[in-house]
Amino acid sequence: MQGSFPHNDRSTGARPVLTSLLRGAAQKCPACGKGAMFRRYLKVVDACPHCGEELHHHRADDAPPYFTIVIVGHLVVGLVLAVEMTHRPPLWVHAALWLPLTLILALTVLPIIKGALVALQWALLMHGFDPDAEEVIGDGLPDVDPSPLPRRLDFRP
Numbered sequence: 001m002q003g004s005f006p007h008n009d010r011s012t013g014a015r016p017v018l019t020s021l022l023r024g025a026a027q028k029c030p031a032c033g034k035g036a037m038f039r040r041y042l043k044v045v046d047a048c049p050h051c052g053e054e055l056h057h058h059r060a061d062d063a064p065p066y067f068t069i070v071i072v073g074h075l076v077v078g079l080v081l082a083v084e085m086t087h088r089p090p091l092w093v094h095a096a097l098w099l100p101l102t103l104i105l106a107l108t109v110l111p112i113i114k115g116a117l118v119a120l121q122w123a124l125l126m127h128g129f130d131p132d133a134e135e136v137i138g139d140g141l142p143d144v145d146p147s148p149l150p151r152r153l154d155f156r157p
């Protein structure tokens with residue numbers, strides 16, 4: 001791991017992607033690598049308790065569960081097939097093995113993936129992480145005044 005880098009430097013070069021990803025995967029602040037990223041299981045802190053870097057800008061949304069399902073699914077399905085092909089155990093053995101393993105893996109991998117994704121968004125200056133971005137109020141679309149509709153149609157010549 002590298003040491004802390006200037007997190008409030010206003011250039012993208014000050015935010016190395018790989019270092020940030022590793023720090024996020026370790027569930028640490030992507031800027032300093034010391035403060036905890038989560039205040040609870042999957043609740044991202046508003047700001048790093050160590051360096052004060054704002055982390056509330058993240059928009060991880062559905063990406064962490066998506067990648068978790070992809071990773072855990074491929075792993076468990078591969079194991080299920082391997083065990084079935086080599087040992088052909090009864091179904092209750094499959095259920096006893098794979099259901100708890102899937103649950104434990106998913107709950108273990110999910111915060112790792114979420115931490116890495118939040119750190120990636122931070123490193124790539126996505127969403128509100130860009131200090132030079134103008135603040136967007138509302139949906140970012142220009143206000144358009146809709147033309148008034150006629151109250152009634154008048155077909156008289």
Ligand SMILES: [Zn+2]
Pocket residue numbers: 029030031032033034035048049050051052053
């Ligand atoms: Zn920090």
